[in-house]
Amino acid sequence: MFLTRFGGRTIFVRSGVIAASAMDVYNKNLQLADSKIRILAEKVAKLKQLEVFKAIEKEKLQLATENSKLQNEIDDLKTRLSIAELQNGKPQYTIPTVIACSKNEEKPQSPAKPDTIPDKAEPKPEKTPKQQKPKTEKPKKKSTPEAPKSESPVDISRIDLRIGRIIKAEKHPDADSLYIEEVETGEEKNRTVISGLVKFIPVEEMQNRMVVLMMNLKPVKMRGIFSQAMVMCASSPEKVEILTPPPGCVPGDIVTFDGYQGEPDKQLNPKKKVWEQVQPDLKTDDKKVACYKGVPFTVKGKGVVTSQTMANSMIK
Structure with missing residues (x-):
């Protein structure tokens, strides 16, 4: 305290x-x-x-x-x-989907065999031997060797090139670099064409445009849609231009080549590799005219096919 x-x-x-x-x-x-x-x-x-x-x-x-x-x-x-x-003529194939069977699925059962076997089997009737007729030799036909089928020479005449008009073009829903084009070709039905031109040509410039088409390629499915022709272009690693038909052309006009008068194949056989042999000789000359071995792509009475700016370039 x-x-x-x-x-x-x-x-x-x-x-x-x-x-x-x-x-x-x-x-x-x-x-x-x-x-x-x-x-x-x-x-x-x-x-x-x-x-x-x-x-x-x-x-x-x-x-x-x-x-x-x-x-x-x-x-x-x-x-x-x-x-x-x-473009090189190699066919495209769709890989079929494989449906796997479930392990729990029961296999169909084979019909049950009877438990008992009959003691005696019914006797089969004996076959009576047939009287054999004497064989008469038929006179042999003289075989005439078939003449070998003559195949057309491999040149530009085997390729079916015609003028077409792109009615409308839009981007492929499943591929950023592809256009889907509806093309008038002078036939009863328009053709569907798929082109890898998105990176080179704006979609506005694809509308209502005259083009040169390769018509006898085998239709190929590209990302789920069949392409029924190919748009011909002047091409380099950096640039691609659609070939320009001469003025006055209409869908269905045929592109010809002086000195090459053969009939085009109805559909190119990829195994024959016709396109692979012809394509290296397709080029624009120094005047930007599309040529095969120096012979211009020509629409009779209307003029020659050209490229807008690309001279001495490959055509694909």
């Missing part, structure tokens, strides 16, 4: 009471501090988890974007390969 002055008065205070009160306050403050520290630690941990989660989501998004870009590049390469193979 000690004396102290408070408010001008002298009072007696027990030291034990003050000490106990101070300890209580200290303990409460300590508990409060621990609670605040724990809450702050939980918040820090949550923030760290949130940051890690954000980083993971960001990385996932980046990987998904890169994956989509790579997939588009792969699809584009596949499309280019298909077009190159088509």
